Amino acid sequence: MSNEKEDPYNYDPFYYNIQHRTNRPVSVFPFFNDNNLSVYNQQAPTQSLQGFNDPPYMSFTDCLHGSADHYNTLSRALNVSCSSSEVISPIEDGSKKTGAGELSAATYENLPSTPNSSISNSSSNDGATEEDSGKIKKDKQPKESEDGDGDAKKVSKTKKKEKRQKEPRFAFLTKSEIDHLEDGYRWRKYGQKAVKNSPYPRSYYRCTSQKCTVKKRVERSFQDPSVVITTYEGQHNHHCPATLRGNATGMLPPSLLASTSIGQSFPQDLLTRLLPPSNQQGDQTSMFYHSLAPQNQQLQQHQLYSADYGLLQDLVPSFIHKQQP
DNA sequence: CGGCTTTGACCCGCGC
DNA sequence: GCGCGGGTCAAAGCCG
Numbered sequence: 185m186s187n188e189k190e191d192p193y194n195y196d197p198f199y200y201n202i203q204h205r206t207n208r209p210v211s212v213f214p215f216f217n218d219n220n221l222s223v224y225n226q227q228a229p230t231q232s233l234q235g236f237n238d239p240p241y242m243s244f245t246d247c248l249h250g251s252a253d254h255y256n257t258l259s260r261a262l263n264v265s266c267s268s269s270e271v272i273s274p275i276e277d278g279s280k281k282t283g284a285g286e287l288s289a290a291t292y293e294n295l296p297s298t299p300n301s302s303i304s305n306s307s308s309n310d311g312a313t314e315e316d317s318g319k320i321k322k323d324k325q326p327k328e329s330e331d332g333d334g335d336a337k338k339v340s341k342t343k344k345k346e347k348r349q350k351e352p353r354f355a356f357l358t359k360s361e362i363d364h365l366e367d368g369y370r371w372r373k374y375g376q377k378a379v380k381n382s383p384y385p386r387s388y389y390r391c392t393s394q395k396c397t398v399k400k401r402v403e404r405s406f407q408d409p410s411v412v413i414t415t416y417e418g419q420h421n422h423h424c425p426a427t428l429r430g431n432a433t434g435m436l437p438p439s440l441l442a443s444t445s446i447g448q449s450f451p452q453d454l455l456t457r458l459l460p461p462s463n464q465q466g467d468q469t470s471m472f473y474h475s476l477a478p479q480n481q482q483l484q485q486h487q488l489y490s491a492d493y494g495l496l497q498d499l500v501p502s503f504i505h506k507q508q509p
Numbered sequence: 510c511g512g513c514t515t516t517g518a519c520c521c522g523c524g525c
Numbered sequence: 526g527c528g529c530g531g532g533t534c535a536a537a538g539c540c541g
Contacts, residue, residue: 373514
Protein backbone atom coordinates (compact mmCIF):
# COMPACT_ATOMS: atom_id res chain seq x y z
CA MET A 185 0.00 0.00 0.00
CA SER A 186 2.69 2.32 0.93
CA ASN A 187 4.63 1.83 -2.18
CA GLU A 188 1.50 2.13 -4.22
CA LYS A 189 0.81 5.50 -2.83
CA GLU A 190 4.34 6.56 -3.11
CA ASP A 191 4.64 5.46 -6.65
CA PRO A 192 1.51 4.00 -8.04
CA TYR A 193 3.18 3.15 -11.29
CA ASN A 194 6.14 1.53 -9.77
CA TYR A 195 5.16 -0.73 -7.00
CA ASP A 196 5.17 -4.43 -6.87
CA PRO A 197 1.67 -5.75 -6.50
CA PHE A 198 2.92 -9.03 -5.23
CA TYR A 199 5.15 -7.56 -2.71
CA TYR A 200 2.26 -5.43 -1.74
CA ASN A 201 -0.08 -8.32 -1.30
CA ILE A 202 2.33 -10.45 0.53
CA GLN A 203 3.14 -7.77 2.96
CA HIS A 204 -0.36 -6.85 3.65
CA ARG A 205 -1.82 -10.23 3.80
CA THR A 206 0.83 -11.92 5.76
CA ASN A 207 2.38 -9.05 7.58
CA ARG A 208 5.65 -10.41 6.49
CA PRO A 209 7.85 -8.77 3.98
CA VAL A 210 8.91 -11.13 1.30
CA SER A 211 11.61 -10.43 -1.09
CA VAL A 212 11.70 -13.64 -2.97
CA PHE A 213 9.14 -15.40 -5.05
CA PRO A 214 9.08 -18.96 -6.14
CA PHE A 215 8.82 -19.60 -9.80
CA PHE A 216 8.03 -22.61 -11.79
CA ASN A 217 10.20 -23.53 -14.62
CA ASP A 218 8.36 -24.55 -17.71
CA ASN A 219 10.69 -27.39 -18.31
CA ASN A 220 10.66 -29.12 -15.04
CA LEU A 221 8.17 -27.38 -12.86
CA SER A 222 10.80 -26.29 -10.53
CA VAL A 223 10.61 -23.76 -7.84
CA TYR A 224 13.17 -21.15 -8.24
CA ASN A 225 15.29 -19.85 -5.54
CA GLN A 226 14.66 -16.43 -6.75
CA GLN A 227 16.29 -13.64 -4.97
CA ALA A 228 14.11 -11.17 -6.68
CA PRO A 229 14.33 -7.59 -5.74
CA THR A 230 11.52 -6.46 -3.60
CA GLN A 231 10.22 -3.87 -5.91
CA SER A 232 10.43 -5.64 -9.15
CA LEU A 233 9.84 -8.83 -10.94
CA GLN A 234 12.92 -8.43 -12.94
CA GLY A 235 15.78 -10.79 -12.89
CA PHE A 236 13.97 -14.02 -12.30
CA ASN A 237 15.33 -15.75 -15.29
CA ASP A 238 18.42 -17.33 -13.98
CA PRO A 239 18.01 -18.44 -10.47
CA PRO A 240 19.06 -21.67 -8.99
CA TYR A 241 16.13 -23.91 -8.45
CA MET A 242 15.01 -27.08 -6.91
CA SER A 243 12.52 -29.49 -8.24
CA PHE A 244 9.01 -28.65 -7.39
CA THR A 245 8.41 -32.28 -6.85
CA ASP A 246 11.33 -32.45 -4.53
CA CYS A 247 9.84 -29.60 -2.74
CA LEU A 248 6.57 -31.40 -2.41
CA HIS A 249 8.25 -34.50 -1.27
CA GLY A 250 10.41 -32.73 1.19
CA SER A 251 8.18 -33.43 4.10
CA ALA A 252 4.61 -33.84 4.97
CA ASP A 253 4.61 -30.53 6.68
CA HIS A 254 5.99 -28.87 3.65
CA TYR A 255 3.42 -30.50 1.52
CA ASN A 256 0.63 -29.39 3.71
CA THR A 257 2.02 -25.96 3.94
CA LEU A 258 2.34 -25.74 0.25
CA SER A 259 -1.18 -26.85 -0.13
CA ARG A 260 -2.21 -24.11 2.15
CA ALA A 261 0.08 -21.71 0.52
CA LEU A 262 -1.43 -22.44 -2.82
CA ASN A 263 -4.80 -22.66 -1.27
CA VAL A 264 -5.06 -26.12 -2.61
CA SER A 265 -6.72 -28.28 -0.13
CA CYS A 266 -5.48 -31.63 0.91
CA SER A 267 -8.08 -34.22 1.35
CA SER A 268 -6.60 -35.34 4.57
CA SER A 269 -5.59 -32.12 6.10
CA GLU A 270 -7.28 -29.09 7.43
CA VAL A 271 -7.81 -26.25 5.14
CA ILE A 272 -6.66 -22.89 6.13
CA SER A 273 -9.37 -20.36 5.83
CA PRO A 274 -9.37 -18.65 2.53
CA ILE A 275 -7.61 -15.40 2.24
CA GLU A 276 -10.00 -12.68 3.03
CA ASP A 277 -10.94 -10.41 0.30
CA GLY A 278 -9.90 -7.42 2.22
CA SER A 279 -8.90 -5.23 -0.64
CA LYS A 280 -11.58 -5.13 -3.19
CA LYS A 281 -10.09 -2.26 -4.93
CA THR A 282 -6.93 -3.31 -6.52
CA GLY A 283 -4.36 -1.44 -8.34
CA ALA A 284 -2.65 -2.10 -11.56
CA GLY A 285 -1.46 -5.58 -12.15
CA GLU A 286 -2.25 -6.37 -8.63
CA LEU A 287 -3.48 -9.74 -7.69
CA SER A 288 -6.29 -8.82 -5.44
CA ALA A 289 -7.02 -10.84 -2.42
CA ALA A 290 -9.97 -12.08 -4.34
CA THR A 291 -7.56 -13.50 -6.78
CA TYR A 292 -6.19 -15.68 -4.09
CA GLU A 293 -9.44 -16.42 -2.43
CA ASN A 294 -9.47 -19.43 -4.55
CA LEU A 295 -10.89 -22.10 -2.43
CA PRO A 296 -13.78 -22.90 -0.28
CA SER A 297 -13.07 -22.70 3.37
CA THR A 298 -14.78 -25.78 4.54
CA PRO A 299 -12.57 -28.71 5.31
CA ASN A 300 -14.41 -31.05 3.02
CA SER A 301 -14.60 -28.66 0.23
CA SER A 302 -11.62 -29.78 -1.68
CA ILE A 303 -12.75 -29.69 -5.22
CA SER A 304 -16.38 -30.00 -4.85
CA ASN A 305 -17.54 -30.08 -8.36
CA SER A 306 -21.07 -29.46 -7.45
CA SER A 307 -20.38 -26.58 -5.20
CA SER A 308 -18.00 -25.04 -7.61
CA ASN A 309 -20.15 -25.39 -10.61
CA ASP A 310 -23.30 -24.56 -8.84
CA GLY A 311 -21.68 -21.57 -7.42
CA ALA A 312 -20.55 -20.37 -10.74
CA THR A 313 -23.88 -21.09 -12.29
CA GLU A 314 -25.77 -19.36 -9.60
CA GLU A 315 -23.46 -16.48 -9.74
CA ASP A 316 -24.14 -16.08 -13.36
CA SER A 317 -27.81 -16.45 -12.99
CA GLY A 318 -27.58 -14.07 -10.16
CA LYS A 319 -25.87 -11.67 -12.41
CA ILE A 320 -28.65 -11.98 -14.90
CA LYS A 321 -31.15 -11.38 -12.20
CA LYS A 322 -29.16 -8.47 -11.01
CA ASP A 323 -29.25 -6.87 -14.39
CA LYS A 324 -32.83 -7.58 -15.09
CA GLN A 325 -34.32 -7.12 -11.72
CA PRO A 326 -34.50 -3.37 -11.75
CA LYS A 327 -36.59 -3.55 -14.85
CA GLU A 328 -38.62 -6.60 -14.07
CA SER A 329 -39.50 -5.97 -10.52
CA GLU A 330 -39.74 -2.31 -10.24
CA ASP A 331 -42.90 -2.69 -8.29
CA GLY A 332 -40.52 -3.52 -5.56
CA ASP A 333 -39.57 -6.90 -4.25
CA GLY A 334 -37.04 -5.63 -1.85
CA ASP A 335 -36.73 -8.87 0.04
CA ALA A 336 -36.04 -10.80 -3.06
CA LYS A 337 -33.33 -8.36 -3.92
CA LYS A 338 -31.78 -8.70 -0.55
CA VAL A 339 -31.82 -12.43 -0.76
CA SER A 340 -30.33 -12.28 -4.18
CA LYS A 341 -27.58 -10.02 -3.00
CA THR A 342 -26.83 -12.14 -0.02
CA LYS A 343 -26.77 -15.21 -2.14
CA LYS A 344 -24.49 -13.61 -4.58
CA LYS A 345 -22.16 -12.45 -1.92
CA GLU A 346 -21.93 -15.88 -0.47
CA LYS A 347 -21.38 -17.47 -3.78
CA ARG A 348 -18.74 -15.02 -4.62
CA GLN A 349 -16.74 -15.89 -1.62
CA LYS A 350 -16.88 -19.52 -2.47
CA GLU A 351 -15.98 -19.15 -6.04
CA PRO A 352 -12.69 -20.91 -6.54
CA ARG A 353 -10.05 -18.89 -8.19
CA PHE A 354 -6.53 -19.48 -9.07
CA ALA A 355 -4.13 -17.00 -10.45
CA PHE A 356 -0.72 -17.35 -11.91
CA LEU A 357 1.73 -15.23 -13.71
CA THR A 358 3.22 -16.11 -16.98
CA LYS A 359 6.14 -14.52 -18.59
CA SER A 360 4.91 -14.24 -22.08
CA GLU A 361 4.59 -11.86 -24.93
CA ILE A 362 1.12 -13.13 -25.57
CA ASP A 363 -1.72 -11.83 -23.51
CA HIS A 364 -4.16 -14.61 -24.01
CA LEU A 365 -2.34 -17.85 -23.64
CA GLU A 366 -3.57 -20.97 -25.29
CA ASP A 367 -4.70 -23.40 -22.65
CA GLY A 368 -6.72 -25.79 -24.71
CA TYR A 369 -10.07 -24.27 -24.00
CA ARG A 370 -12.01 -21.84 -26.07
CA TRP A 371 -12.72 -18.50 -24.56
CA ARG A 372 -14.92 -15.66 -25.54
CA LYS A 373 -13.98 -12.22 -24.49
CA TYR A 374 -16.84 -10.43 -22.84
CA GLY A 375 -15.23 -7.37 -21.46
CA GLN A 376 -12.21 -5.26 -21.09
CA LYS A 377 -11.52 -2.68 -18.50
CA ALA A 378 -8.82 -0.25 -17.90
CA VAL A 379 -7.01 -1.02 -14.73
CA LYS A 380 -6.35 1.70 -12.29
CA ASN A 381 -2.75 2.80 -12.23
CA SER A 382 -1.91 0.64 -15.14
CA PRO A 383 -1.50 1.33 -18.79
CA TYR A 384 -2.58 -2.20 -19.53
CA PRO A 385 -6.22 -3.19 -19.66
CA ARG A 386 -7.71 -6.24 -18.04
CA SER A 387 -9.59 -8.61 -20.28
CA TYR A 388 -12.43 -10.82 -19.22
CA TYR A 389 -12.99 -14.16 -20.86
CA ARG A 390 -15.67 -16.77 -20.48
CA CYS A 391 -15.47 -20.36 -21.54
CA THR A 392 -17.44 -20.75 -24.74
CA SER A 393 -18.68 -24.18 -23.86
CA GLN A 394 -22.33 -24.24 -23.00
CA LYS A 395 -23.13 -24.50 -19.35
CA CYS A 396 -19.53 -23.98 -18.47
CA THR A 397 -19.21 -20.92 -16.33
CA VAL A 398 -15.48 -20.80 -16.03
CA LYS A 399 -14.07 -17.36 -16.47
CA LYS A 400 -10.67 -15.97 -16.61
CA ARG A 401 -9.16 -12.59 -16.38
CA VAL A 402 -6.04 -11.67 -18.18
CA GLU A 403 -4.00 -8.64 -17.52
CA ARG A 404 -0.45 -7.61 -17.97
CA SER A 405 1.64 -6.57 -15.10
CA PHE A 406 2.55 -2.98 -15.44
CA GLN A 407 5.53 -3.67 -13.29
CA ASP A 408 6.92 -6.09 -15.75
CA PRO A 409 5.05 -5.90 -19.02
CA SER A 410 6.41 -9.24 -20.02
CA VAL A 411 4.40 -10.85 -17.27
CA VAL A 412 0.83 -11.83 -17.86
CA ILE A 413 -1.45 -12.35 -14.90
CA THR A 414 -4.11 -14.92 -15.54
CA THR A 415 -6.84 -15.61 -13.06
CA TYR A 416 -9.09 -18.59 -13.52
CA GLU A 417 -12.42 -18.70 -11.81
CA GLY A 418 -14.54 -21.76 -11.61
CA GLN A 419 -14.12 -25.22 -12.91
CA HIS A 420 -14.71 -26.61 -16.34
CA ASN A 421 -17.51 -29.12 -16.51
CA HIS A 422 -16.55 -30.43 -19.88
CA HIS A 423 -13.64 -31.88 -21.68
CA CYS A 424 -10.95 -29.84 -23.16
CA PRO A 425 -12.36 -29.20 -26.60
CA ALA A 426 -9.46 -29.35 -28.92
CA THR A 427 -5.85 -29.23 -28.17
CA LEU A 428 -5.28 -31.70 -25.43
CA ARG A 429 -6.53 -34.83 -26.97
CA GLY A 430 -4.46 -37.81 -26.26
CA ASN A 431 -0.87 -36.98 -26.63
CA ALA A 432 -0.68 -34.03 -24.37
CA THR A 433 0.32 -36.26 -21.54
CA GLY A 434 3.47 -36.87 -23.39
CA MET A 435 4.39 -33.30 -22.86
CA LEU A 436 4.58 -33.82 -19.19
CA PRO A 437 7.89 -33.61 -17.51
CA PRO A 438 8.80 -36.50 -15.28
CA SER A 439 8.78 -34.27 -12.29
CA LEU A 440 5.21 -33.36 -12.82
CA LEU A 441 4.21 -36.91 -13.42
CA ALA A 442 5.89 -37.81 -10.23
CA SER A 443 4.09 -35.14 -8.40
CA THR A 444 0.77 -36.19 -9.73
CA SER A 445 1.39 -39.66 -8.51
CA ILE A 446 1.45 -38.64 -4.92
CA GLY A 447 -2.22 -38.11 -4.78
CA GLN A 448 -3.63 -34.69 -4.28
CA SER A 449 -0.47 -32.89 -4.90
CA PHE A 450 -0.52 -29.30 -5.84
CA PRO A 451 -0.74 -29.65 -9.58
CA GLN A 452 -3.17 -32.47 -9.37
CA ASP A 453 -5.47 -30.62 -7.13
CA LEU A 454 -5.06 -27.45 -9.03
CA LEU A 455 -5.88 -29.18 -12.23
CA THR A 456 -8.81 -30.86 -10.72
CA ARG A 457 -10.09 -27.42 -10.09
CA LEU A 458 -9.37 -26.12 -13.47
CA LEU A 459 -10.42 -29.05 -15.48
CA PRO A 460 -13.48 -31.16 -15.89
CA PRO A 461 -14.25 -33.79 -13.30
CA SER A 462 -13.77 -36.59 -15.71
CA ASN A 463 -10.83 -37.09 -17.97
CA GLN A 464 -8.75 -36.92 -14.90
CA GLN A 465 -5.08 -37.60 -14.81
CA GLY A 466 -3.89 -37.20 -18.32
CA ASP A 467 -5.66 -34.19 -19.57
CA GLN A 468 -5.68 -32.36 -16.35
CA THR A 469 -2.03 -32.65 -15.94
CA SER A 470 -1.67 -31.94 -19.56
CA MET A 471 -3.51 -28.77 -19.36
CA PHE A 472 -1.43 -27.67 -16.49
CA TYR A 473 1.66 -28.28 -18.37
CA HIS A 474 0.09 -26.90 -21.45
CA SER A 475 -0.55 -23.73 -19.66
CA LEU A 476 2.99 -23.68 -18.58
CA ALA A 477 4.48 -24.38 -21.91
CA PRO A 478 2.19 -23.75 -24.80
CA GLN A 479 3.34 -25.04 -28.06
CA ASN A 480 3.69 -21.55 -29.26
CA GLN A 481 7.38 -21.15 -29.63
CA GLN A 482 7.20 -17.47 -29.07
CA LEU A 483 7.12 -18.24 -25.45
CA GLN A 484 10.74 -18.63 -24.87
CA GLN A 485 10.39 -17.76 -21.29
CA HIS A 486 7.28 -19.01 -19.77
CA GLN A 487 7.26 -19.06 -16.09
CA LEU A 488 4.58 -19.51 -13.64
CA TYR A 489 4.40 -18.03 -10.28
CA SER A 490 1.70 -18.84 -7.95
CA ALA A 491 -0.37 -18.36 -4.94
CA ASP A 492 0.37 -17.20 -1.51
CA TYR A 493 4.00 -16.44 -1.27
CA GLY A 494 3.82 -15.57 2.31
CA LEU A 495 2.78 -19.05 3.17
CA LEU A 496 5.27 -20.41 0.77
CA GLN A 497 7.86 -18.96 3.00
CA ASP A 498 6.83 -21.47 5.56
CA LEU A 499 7.00 -24.19 3.06
CA VAL A 500 10.36 -23.53 1.62
CA PRO A 501 12.22 -21.35 4.01
CA SER A 502 15.48 -22.63 2.68
CA PHE A 503 15.04 -20.95 -0.62
CA ILE A 504 12.72 -18.17 0.12
CA HIS A 505 14.46 -15.33 1.74
CA LYS A 506 12.81 -13.13 4.18
CA GLN A 507 13.66 -9.58 4.00
CA GLN A 508 14.83 -8.19 7.22
CA PRO A 509 12.99 -5.09 8.24
C1' DC B 510 -23.92 -16.17 -41.23
C1' DG B 511 -22.05 -17.58 -37.01
C1' DG B 512 -18.68 -16.65 -33.80
C1' DC B 513 -15.85 -13.46 -31.79
C1' DT B 514 -14.17 -8.76 -30.32
C1' DT B 515 -14.90 -4.06 -29.08
C1' DT B 516 -16.71 -0.69 -26.25
C1' DG B 517 -19.89 2.26 -23.84
C1' DA B 518 -23.17 1.76 -20.33
C1' DC B 519 -24.69 -0.12 -16.33
C1' DC B 520 -24.73 -2.31 -11.67
C1' DC B 521 -22.75 -3.30 -7.37
C1' DG B 522 -19.68 -3.22 -3.39
C1' DC B 523 -16.78 -0.71 -0.69
C1' DG B 524 -14.32 3.13 1.36
C1' DC B 525 -14.56 7.75 2.74
C1' DG C 526 -24.77 9.35 0.69
C1' DC C 527 -21.41 9.74 -2.79
C1' DG C 528 -17.78 8.52 -5.74
C1' DC C 529 -14.63 5.18 -7.39
C1' DG C 530 -13.33 1.00 -9.34
C1' DG C 531 -14.29 -3.78 -10.62
C1' DG C 532 -17.16 -6.76 -13.16
C1' DT C 533 -20.67 -7.64 -16.62
C1' DC C 534 -23.94 -6.81 -20.31
C1' DA C 535 -25.22 -6.20 -24.90
C1' DA C 536 -25.33 -3.77 -29.22
C1' DA C 537 -22.47 -2.95 -33.00
C1' DG C 538 -18.85 -4.18 -35.80
C1' DC C 539 -15.45 -7.34 -37.67
C1' DC C 540 -13.86 -11.50 -39.80
C1' DG C 541 -13.37 -16.00 -41.86
